[in-house]
Amino acid sequence: MPEFLEFTYEKFTIRVAGDCLYSDEGLWVKLEGGKARVGLSDFIQQRNGDVAFVEVKPVGEVLRAGEELAVVETIKVDISLGMPVSGKLLEENPVLEITPETINQDPYGAGWLALIEPSDWQGELAQLMEPQVYFERMKLQVAREME
Amino acid sequence: MSFATKAEESRKVNVVPCSGIGKTYGSVSRLAAYVVTEDLLPERTCLVALSRLVMGDESAREAISGSPAITIDGCSLACATKMVRESGGELAGSFAVLDVYRRHRQLKPKGIAELNEAGEDLARVLAHEVVETIAQLSNVPKEGQHG
Numbered sequence: 001m002p003e004f005l006e007f008t009y010e011k012f013t014i015r016v017a018g019d020c021l022y023s024d025e026g027l028w029v030k031l032e033g034g035k036a037r038v039g040l041s042d043f044i045q046q047r048n049g050d051v052a053f054v055e056v057k058p059v060g061e062v063l064r065a066g067e068e069l070a071v072v073e074t075i076k077v078d079i080s081l082g083m084p085v086s087g088k089l090l091e092e093n094p095v096l097e098i099t100p101e102t103i104n105q106d107p108y109g110a111g112w113l114a115l116i117e118p119s120d121w122q123g124e125l126a127q128l129m130e131p132q133v134y135f136e137r138m139k140l141q142v143a144r145e146m147e
Numbered sequence: 148m149s150f151a152t153k154a155e156e157s158r159k160v161n162v163v164p165c166s167g168i169g170k171t172y173g174s175v176s177r178l179a180a181y182v183v184t185e186d187l188l189p190e191r192t193c194l195v196a197l198s199r200l201v202m203g204d205e206s207a208r209e210a211i212s213g214s215p216a217i218t219i220d221g222c223s224l225a226c227a228t229k230m231v232r233e234s235g236g237e238l239a240g241s242f243a244v245l246d247v248y249r250r251h252r253q254l255k256p257k258g259i260a261e262l263n264e265a266g267e268d269l270a271r272v273l274a275h276e277v278v279e280t281i282a283q284l285s286n287v288p289k290e291g292q293h294g
Contacts, residue, residue, distance in 0.1 A: 050223045050245055053252065075172045075222055075245060101245075104223065 005135040009142050015042045017108040021125075022134035023084035027069075028108065029128060031121070038084055039112040040072065040103055043138045049076040051100040056092035056114050063089065065124055070113055072103070083116070085124045091115040159193045160239060160281050161214055163231055165221030166197035171256050172244040173221035175270045178262060179244075180219055182274035188281060200230045208234050215239035215284060217277055240280040247273045 001018040008014075020028035026044035030037045045051070056070040063069060066082040069089070073079075092114050095102050103111035118124070129137070164180035167173030184194040195216070199207035212235040218227035219242045228241045248254065248269060256266030 052245055052248060075170075101223065 001131060005131060007135065007139050007142070009146065012046060014046060014138065014142070015108075016131050016135040016138065017042075018131050020108065020131060021084075021128035022131065023082070023128060025081055025084075026134075026138075027081055027084045027113070029084045032115075034117075034121075035090060036085060036087065036116045036118050036121070037112050038069070038114050038116060040081070040107050041134070041138075042107045043142075044079075045104050045107045045111075048072070048074040048079060050074060051096075051103045054096040054100045054103070054113070056096075057089055059089050059092060061089045062119070063087070065127060081113075084128060085116065085118045086120055087116040087118040089114055090117050158214060160188075160191060160284065161195045161211055161216040161231075161236065162192050162219070162277065163195045163197055163200070163211075163216055163227045163236075164219040165227055165244075166201070167221045167226075169259055170221055171259055171262070171266065172248075174259055174262050175244045175256050175266055175273065176219040176221045176227075176242075178267065178270035179242075179273040179277065182271055183277045183281075187274060187278050191281060197227050197230055200234050201226075211236040213237060217280060218242065219244065219273065219277065239284055240277070242273060242277060242280075244269070244273065247276065 003018055005016040005018060006013055017028060020030045022028055022041060026041040028039050028041050051072055051074050053073040054070060063083045064086045068080050069083045070081045071078060072081060093112050095110060105111060162180045162184050164176040165173040180194055184192045193210065195207055195210055200211065211231060214237060216231045216236040216238055217240040218231050220227050221244055231238055251269060251272055254265040254269040256269050257263040258266060
């Protein structure tokens with residue numbers, strides 16, 4: 001798997017990180033020593049525009065998959081993002097309070113959203129998409145939206 | 148209170164807002180530019196449409212070339228700022244609607260053709276920040292001439 005899968009449509013080049021899994025909503029999830037780091041995919045950040053504010057649920061909250069993890073306000077919309085997997089919220093990215101645009105600048109790196117302690121990683125793994133699957137789905141979505 | 152010198156008085160400051168039609172933040176940038184050039188400092192400023200620079204309009208490029216310009220961008224693409232630089236303008240200040248909104252979160256802009264009240268207020272706040280910058284450039288009264 002390459003570091004990134006890339007798709008260019010007109011002036012937009014969208015990247016899908018090859019070392020992450022993806023939720024239906026387009027959050028990426030990366031397992032790091034039993035903890036899951038979570039962020040917005042490049043597609044989601046480009047589609048929704050410059051981020052104005054990010055509000056993540058308080059650290060320590062235990063949430064089920066699909067329950068609201070964060071609200072991201074961009075210049076276009078307010079997006080409610082659900083937990084990609086169930087678990088306890090261990091950390092939120094402190095950088096986003098001062099410079100929320102980091103999500104736009106580095107969605108798979110410094111712009112991460114939260115760190116989660118998954119409660120049933122193996123059981124919920126099937127709900128997440130492999131990068132190639134998410135990549136194909138994203139391309140279809142782009143094609144539909146550009147019609 | 149100090150005033151512009153004669154030499155400075157003869158150099159109008161060009162105000163170049165975002166040309167993004169159908170975008171809320173673009174609308175805020177344009178309204179702010181109208182407030183500056185029509186209400187607050189009509190004799191010290193000149194509105195230049197970004198689209199004229201993009202189209203290579205000679206009179207717009209002449210107006211920009213060698214004169215101070217203040218840009219008001221609607222998003223991080225910063226088209227107004229880039230275009231002023233490319234057109235040989237002397238960038239005296241650059242504003243982004245999003246930066247001002249982050250400092251005034253209660254003024255959440257909505258609407259496109261017709262901004263909500265908060266959006267109009269945000270544009271006025273932004274316009275006053277532009278006037279502050281112009282005042283620092285040329286020592287004109289900060290209140291503006293018709294403000």
